[in-house]
Amino acid sequence: MATSFTLGQAATITGITAPIRNVTATVEGSQIDVTVRGNTSRQFKSGFKEATIEIEVLDTPPSVGANLTISHSNSGLSGTFVVTNVTTNQPLDDVVSYNVTCKMKTAPSAPVTP
Secondary structure, eight states: OOEEOOOOGGGEESSSOEEEEEEEEEEEEEEOOOOOOOOOOEEEEEEEEEEEEEEEESSOOOOTEEHHHHHHHHTEEEEEEEEEEEEHHHOSOOOOOEEEEEEESSOOOOOOOO
């Protein structure tokens, strides 16, 4: 099951020079099926944790492949992330913004708890 939370003002992001409007983190773990033949129900164990950060910026976004350092004191989510996707939002009556998707590149420096 994925855990999502908004990082807010307690977050520090290094590698983006544009104004940031919103930052949301999602942390989820993969499931490993460890069911043994003869069991009457399926059994699972937790596998790798994966963290994804969604950043909404208002100006020039970082390019795909760029590294960002993100640290959040309240959740313990800290590490190096790589930009995997940049989407341009062009509403008709509002400001143009960009959604930047980042995947965790290194293990978190502390346990991740929302």
